[in-house]
Amino acid sequence: MRSQIEGSRAVAETVARCRPEVVCAYPISPQTHIVEALSVLVASGELAPCEFVNVESEFGAMSVAIGASAAGARAYTATASQGLLYMAEALYNASGLGLPIVMTVANRAIGAPINIWNDHSDSMSQRDSGWIQLYAETNQEAADLHVQAFRIAEELSLPVMVCMDGFVLTHAVEGIDVPSQEQVDAFLPPFGPQQVLDPDDPMTIGAMVGPDAFTEVRYLAHAKHLRALEVIPRVADEFATTFWRSSGGLVxxxxxxxxxxxxxxxxxxxxxxxxxxxxxxxxxxxxxxxxxxxxxxxxxxxxxxxxxxxxxxxxxxxxxxxxxxxxxxxxxxxxxxxxxxxxxxxxxxxxxxxxxxxxxxxxxxxxxxxxxxxxxxxxxxxxxxxxx
Amino acid sequence: MFEVRIHGRGGQGVVTTAELLSVAAFNEGRQAQAFPTFGSERTGAPVVGFCRIADQPIRSHEPIAAPDAVIIQDATLIHQPDVLAGLRADGYLLVNTSRSLAELGLDAVDRPDRVLTVPATELALTHLGRPLPGAVLLGAFAALTAQVRVESVIAAVRERFSGSVATGNVAAVRDAYDLARRSLQEAAHAITD
Amino acid sequence: MPVQRIKFYQTGSFAVGNRLLDPDQRSVQADTERTNSLTMGHRACQGCGEALGARYVLDAVMRATGNHAVTVNATGCLEVFSTPFPESSWRVPWLHSLFGNAPAVATGVAAALKAKGRTDVRVVGQGGDGGTVDIGLGCLSGMFERNDDVLYVCYDNGGYMNTGVQRSGATPHGAVTTTTPAGNSFRQGKSLPLIAMAHRIPYVATATVADLRDLEYKATRAMEFHGARYLHVLVPCPLGWRTASSETIQIARLATETGSFPVFEAVDGEVTDVTRIRRLRPVEDYLRPQGRFAHLFGDTPRGDVISSIQAEADRNIRTFGLVETTEVS
Amino acid sequence: MPEANSHHPYAITLDVGSSLANKTGSWRTERPVYLDRLPPCNDACPAGENVQEWVARAEEGDYEAAWRQIMVDNPFPAIMGRVCYRPCETACNRATLDEPVGINSIERFLGDEAISRGWSVVVEAPPTGKNVLVVGAGPSGLSAAYHLALRGHQVTVRDDSPEAGGMMRYGIPSYRLTRDVVDAEIQRIVEMGVRLELGTSVTDLGDALVDFDAVFLAVGAHVGRRADIPAGDSARIVDAVSMLAGLAKGEQPLLGRRVAVYGGGNTAMDVARTARRLGASDAIVVYRRTRERMPAHDIEVREALDEGVRMRWLSTIVYAGADRVRIEKMRLDESGFPQPTGEFEELDADSVVLALGQQADLALVRDLPGVEIADGVVQVDGRMMTGHAGLFAGGDMVPGERTVTVAVGHGKQAARNIDAWLRSATYEHPERPELATYDRLNTWYYADAPATLRPQLDVARRITSFDEVTQGLTAENALFEARRCMSCGNCLECDNCFGVCPDNAIIKLGPGQGYEIDLDFCKGCGLCAAECPSGAITMIRERS
Known part of the structure; x- marks a missing residue:
């Protein structure tokens, strides 16, 4: 149903309908409204079961998401700018471990000089981090991309970054059709992790890989991204069929x-x-x-x-x-x-x-x-x- | 496309005003977009909100440089250089004040059908008990520009607020609307006279 | 004649096992069915204290949880020597992410398990002192402050041994490392157990690989609590401490018997129990066998440094009451 | 490139295997080896008891097994537990840590337990048809008889006393060794088929050496050494050995109220304490050196002092009169030898008992060809055999310390060699392993546990009766005491090696089976050896 709401709010509600089980929050402008809205949805019980973790840094946020995802939970966080850079080490880790985390980046410039306004310096700096990067043109697309992002991430077991322009989109109030729970449930199946920390099936995740196999691991990561080039448009097509509007895709x-x-x-x-x-x-x-x-x-x-x-x-x-x-x-x-x-x-x-x-x-x-x-x-x- | 720029101070609800206006338009089935100046302004600092209303999808997100209307929530801002910047010659100006334009030193823009003052803060204090003129001004705005109906503004207020805040605001919006209508009619008579 | 209760055994309760003990009094490590959470074939140095400590802790946790534990590991020696691809020495679910984020990753695992209603599965985060007291402190403090349901274990060998023995925030006063060639001029370093206690988390304890039963007890006890728990285990490093590989346990024992490393436990931020020193020794006995302190006893002996280390130990003894005072009955 | 795998994500599609594939044993330059070192208690035991082994059985609470382990070497646990001077406890490593393990008290407990439960020894060896004569039914003779009987030989023991036991019966006062214990332990030997011919004097060995396949002489040393003390006519001077023997045979020696005992050995203590029990108000031991140099065992001196016996050290008796003796003060020269000072003193004494040592009666062997006598004792070789083929000797009549335990050891040693000799073989003693010295131990693992003291009669009762002074341990106390043993030099299955190996390279084989080193993974760090409480692991270099 279409409503006149802020972009951040639309994203938060959409994310909530994707039923994330762990949401990590660390405040940095301009993504704050998203996690604020999610905290309300979790506190009110509207989003349940879900653990909302107030972390001590973006590095912690991505780390918590890594742990949660490895333990088989659908994990989500949001960040921007310096925060994205502060989690850079963990970003590479999340993709290297093949963890299907979805993250919103409310794009913002990087200092110095410190600047809180929008540009793409942050996400562009992480273009080689192994994450899939999707860029939203409108708030409607921003919302829709999150639904697709979980599908893509979990199908490929790769993390996905949904980039939306900070303030320009995040703080803009527009008429947005927030996907309904029924629609999302029909489109996004429950998370079936491809790897999980499970006492019944002990697995080592994150072994140290030396010169003998590191190239192969990287090759495989690349191959997976190439596969994403097929998955992303297919998911966008399916989305269009389910939701009756077009968004996402490659170009x-x-x-x-x-x-x-x-x-x-x-x-x-x-x-x-x-x-x-x-x-x-x-x-x-x-x-x-x-x-x-x-x-x-x-x-x-x-x-x-x-x-x-x-x-x-x-x-x-x-x-x-x-x-x-x-x-x-x-x-x-x-x-x-x-x-x-x-x-x-x-x-x-x-x-x-x-x-x-x-x-x-x-x-x-x-x-x-x-x-x-x-x-x-x-x-x-x-x-x-x-x-x- | 009708573009509105709202000037006020941090803490006065400029962002909310822009948003309420967009919701009012949205409720009429129109396209609308509201957004604030993006920044880290603190309470008291001059802030700006924007609202676009159109019948086609609004694609642009650039700030409004040439507004069709300017709403000034705090008359003390009136002489800030950017407040009236880009306002078209036939653009609307709505000022929250209990004083006259002359008193404000705005004789130059005295176009009675386009320029209007309304004591929104007083109305807000009367009905709400708090000096929040934003929604109140939208009542006058509806009367002044006819871009949205006052009922849509009231619906937006009701969506946004609840309880006595909603009731007070609605009453104030109505008062402001009526007040503005009267002023405009008087002005119209004055012109015809 | 007073009848003495039979409580002492030939080897008391200090040895790993004892054929005379009732099965329920035997340690986890005495059990042939122990998990061997860190199994053989790992590439730790000969006589590695950390390999020992990690197996002790995790085997105890596995017993305490009925084999329902998940481990998150910080970067460091333990991680490197246990999982050189394509081999893993872990027999528990194990995840390595980064150097400084193990507490947060563990939080994530705990949050996921909670969201999934898996209350039966418990989470252990672990790392060395570099990963814990230095680069990981922010994440660890966050984990403590949120009281996340994680047991975090620091295996303290007093330096960055993985990268070639550099100084860490836990390097003791006077110790030579490759970045403190003239001896660490800082004082006792960060006491993370005290920092942890300042967070008022439910359980904080220290232990060493010299007292296996105590270590097992503390790992087990930690699992009785929910919320954030912290276990700080002293694990001598033959490489970095420049000791013989066979001396690892002996050195850890001397650390406690000299008061250099107080062994205690704290509940809700208050010390509730202290392991008393059985045979008090001067710190010199602890320092002398270690090559990293050799300069203190060289051509120009550094009595001043030794005295200050002794003073620090005395302070521990005083603060924690490490020496039993004669009770007047 | 592997097909995109939907089961595992790429980063870990290269499946991680187990590190068991990595045999870290190749890092090793030294390897741990389990070994058995000789525990000092075993090393010190004159009777050759495997002390540690029987204590280990006692620790498990298997008292009968413990007792049977003693019986392998010594047929008199109950007697030992009363009269042995405990060289094992002197040697015990635990003495360095706190106090020695109360081995003797446990032994007594086991001995008493055996008597009360009627445990017996069955000869399992088939009869050999060989006949052995043992002359002397003292500890040495009976021990030899026991061990020979165990090996299937027919043994005859002859003694001129009316009852068997030798010094155990006629030398040691009953407050130290009750006669029912002596009777019980001797009876057990008799029940094994040993023939006792008591009240039978052996005056000539010639026939015996023909009639028997071998002869073991153990006649002891029952002749009190005399000292030439000038004495008045009415002075009463008694010899300690005779006095104690007479007492054992039911005589009542007349010593008077004030008794001076001359000598510093255990016999002197026995006499002085006996005198107190016989009603002497004053028993005073006169000895020419200091307490430190007294041959009497400390425990005997202490108990004597407890009972009111007085000591005059650095004194010799130079004259004995009817009711007093004159003593001269002595001083020790540089070599520790007492020298007269010319200072005299008088002591009231109704009698003087001479406890200056005993001599063996060697009449029986004096004229036998080949038998060598020196310093008043019969010389024997490493096999306990005299110069006369087939004639063995032991106990107080051969060189050595004169204690019951040594005598028992002689008996065992002789029996082994007689047995070999009867089979025309030579007994080879197994090689003695390296001693398990204190520095080999890692004592931190042993809990602090003070020794258990045996209860004693109160002094008032002690000096008015011949009741046994020292009581036994309860089963519980015995267990506690046994468990203080540190198992020096021998694996006690404490699991330390199993636990402290950072490479999990120790294989625990199960109760009683010990451990094995998994050389595939042992890196040779040496922690197991360093942390073995009992010092039962050593590191040896790998051959390159």
Whole structure:
């Protein structure tokens, strides 16, 4: 049933309907509303049986989730920014152990300088952690992706990170159709762990692996991600059948077919990009949008197919690899190495990505006036003063 | 698309005001989006809330730079530089005050059909006993902009609050609505006269 | 003539077993059916105190829980020597995650079991002193403060032995490590048992591998409580302490008999029982056999350091009442 | 690449096997070996008892087994438990820890238990047809007879006394050794088929050596050593041996109220204490050296002092009169030998009893060819045989300490050798293992347990009767005392090795079976050896 609620609340209620058995909470903006809402649902008995653990750090949060998952419980936590980095060691561990934990990342910049606003620096820094990464364009999708995330995670026995833009989505109140319990139950079977700490069947989980087998373990991890490229769209299809709406999957092309210029982006900025592109198309500009829902595993084939007809590609991303440029760009290049690609770094540290700016940017792009690496709305006077 | 920007101070319920407005619109079957300025403002600091209302899905999440309406929950903010920024020439302005526009130094924007003051804090104190003008202002907003019906605002208030807080707010919303209607009618008469 | 109750046996109650004891008085380790939670083929050094301590504790826990226990292990010697792929020495369900998170992982396991209604399965977290008093302290403190239903066991060998004998927060005063080449200049180090007690958790105890029966008793007793429990076990490391592999137990015994390592238990943050020193010895007897203290007795003897170590031991003796005072009847 | 496995997730799809595949025994440069060391009690026992073994049986509460283990070596547990001077307890390692195990008291308990329960010994060996004559029915002779009988030989014991027991009957006062105990333990030997011919003097060995296949001489030392003390006509000077023997035969010696006993041995104590019991108000022992140098055992001295016996150390009697003796004070020179000081003193004494030692009556062997006599005793070889083939000798008449226990040991030793000699063989004593010294033990494992004291009669009753002074232990006390044994040098199945091995490389074989080292996994750390309470494990180097 559709209701006008905050994104965090929608995610919390959706997660609750996925019946997690252990939820770990450590406060960090902007994910706090999610675990606050879950704590209320657990305290009220609405979500039961479920253990809500107030941990002492994000490192502890992921660790508790690891223990819970290894003991056969459906485990969930949420974090952002510094918190994600603080749990980085445990992230690799969760994926290395093949534990199907689902975590919301309310994307936020990383300090210093400290900044609580949205960009993708946090989750991008963990792109190689072995977690599946899904990026929500809207709050509706954010909610829906969590249901799919548990399915994907448990089918593959891999952890899944659902990324939603901090504040922009988490704190936005919108009309959202929170999946009903019946729907979720029909879609998401109870967790049947593929490995579990069980006194009746003692198992060693997490043995030390030396040079003789580490490569093989990593190879297998990669293979599992490749398998995820099949599982993710299938789950999205099944979701659409059950819930009567489309969300998730690998990529979301929007007017790509026949477009000379395609803007690749992920997250909530896609809405503004689509608005802008619609205007440009109305003015006769041949331009489309490719939203990346799945960033890890990187859907090379899907991206290549979507960009087949494009003459130029603009990758708009909310994170920067200092000394290198675009993070997503590097992966898109892997899909279409022969196409001209420009990178636009936009919206760092919460700077709004406005339609006005985008319009100017895309106009330049279409006219091939864009630098290979452009910083949207960069205050040139400030940086030049510093650089001089 | 109708875009509203709400200015107030931390602790005055700016976020709630934006949310209530979006819920009121949602209750009328429209698309709505409410969101606050994102930050770590503490009690008393100037804060801004936003609300978009449309009949098509709202995709953009950028802050509202050129609002169709500005609601000022705390008149002491009126001379802050950004408060009226981007407000269209025919945009609406709703100010919570018991003073006149002239007294506030706002003679320049004195467009009686678009600009309205309402003593929302006093109304809130009367009906609620607490100085929370947010919902009250939405009663006046409904009268001023006709973007939402007052009944939708009341429904949103009832969804959000319960007990005496709900009752008090509803009463205050009605009062504010009636007050605003009267002011607007008077202004209309003045223009026709 | 007064009749003396037959309570002393040929080897008293200090040996592992005794053919004369009633079966129910025999230790877990005397039992041929013991779990051998950490079984043979592991790659611990010769005479490893930690291997010994871990088997003692877990076998006792397994008996106490009717073989319904799950173990979470921090990174460290114990983890490395027990599970070099493709071999595992564990005969209990065992999970290794990271160096500093074993208490939190154990919490997660406990939470999962609780959510699943598996009240019959108990959780043990374990790690070395580095993983416990240093990098894992945050997680451990959180586990204590939330009173999670976990027994956390620290096997204290006074340093980072896995990485080549570096100083930890539990390295004793005066000890040479590869990062304190002139001897650890810090004082007694963190007393995690006292820190644990400050959390007012239901049960805190210390023990050593020199007194197996006491260790088994404490592991068993710990399982009688629910909530957060902490067991701190002194496990000499022949490599790091530079002692002969055959001296492991002897050195642990000297640690207690000199007052250097107080053995006690505490319930709800208050000391309830203390293992009295049977044969009080000066700390020098404990220090001298250990290569890591050799510099104290070298060409320029460090009487000052020895005195301060003795003072620390005296303080333990005083604080915990380690020496029985003559009772006037 | 393995097929994507839906059972286990990838990270652990490479299934972890057991470390049992890793044979850490290859790390070893030394290996532990179980061994038996000689416990000091066994080492010290003149009768060659396997003390530790029978104590172990007693610890288990199997008193009969314990008693039978004593009986393997010594037919007189009840007597031993009363009169043995306990070299075992002196040697006991537990003495270093706290107090020695009360071996003697346990032995007495077992001996008494055997008498009261009527436990007997059955000869299982088939008759050999060999006849052996034992001359002397004292402890040595009876011990030899017992051991020979056990081996199937026909034994005849001849003694000129009316009753058997020798010094056990005619030397040791009954308050130390009750006669019913002596009777019972001798009767048990008789019941094994040993022929006792009492009141029969053997005056010539010539016939015997022809009639019997072997002869064991054990006539003892019953002749009191005299001292030439100037004495007045009315002085009453008595010889201790005769006096004690007379008493045993029912005579009432007339010693008077004040008795001076001259000598410092156990006999002197026996006499002084007997004198008190016979009504002497004052019994004073005069000895020329100090208490430390007294040959009497400390326990005897202590009990004598308890009973009011007085001691005059560093004194010699230089003259004995009718009611007093003159003594001269002595001093010890550098070599510890007493020297006269020329200082004199007088003591009231109605009689003087000379307890200056005994001599053997060697008339029987004086003229036998091959028999060598030196220092008043018969010389024997390692087989206890005299220079005369087939003639063996033991007890007080051969060199050695003159105690019942030594005598019993002689009897056993002689019997073994006589048995071998009768079979034209040589008895080979098994090699003695290394001694289990205190430093081999890990005493931390032994609980503190003070020794159990045997109850004693109160002094008032002691000096008015010949009732037995020292009482026995209860079964419970005996058990406690037995369990104080540290099992020096021998595995006591304490499971320490099994428990302390960090590599689980000790295999416990079950009760009575001990342990085995699993060399597949033993890394040779040596903890088992270091933590073995009894020192029954040693480390030996692996051959490269």
């Amino acid at each position: 979301r092309p929007y007017g790509c077919l026949g477009a000379d210029t395609v803007v690749v982006a992920l997250g909530s900025v896609l809405g503004t990009v689509k608005d802008t592109v619609d205007e440009l198309r109305a003015e006769g500009v041949s331009i489309g949008v490719l939203g990346l829902t799945t960033f890890r595993p990187f859907p090379y084939d899907a991206v290549r197919a979507a960009l087949r007809g494009a003459r130029r590609v603009v990758v708009l991303e909310r994170a920067l690899a200092a000394g290198m440029g675009g993070i997503v760009t590097a992966d898109v290049c892997g899909s279409v190495p022969d196409k001209p690609i420009t990178t636009v770094i936009a919206g760092l540290g919460g700077r709004p990505v406005t339609k006005k700016s985008l319009r100017g940017l895309l106009t330049d792009a279409v006219a091939d006036r864009l630098e290979p690496l452009t910083f949207l709305d960069l205050k040139h006077d400030v940086v030049e003063r510093e650089l001089s």
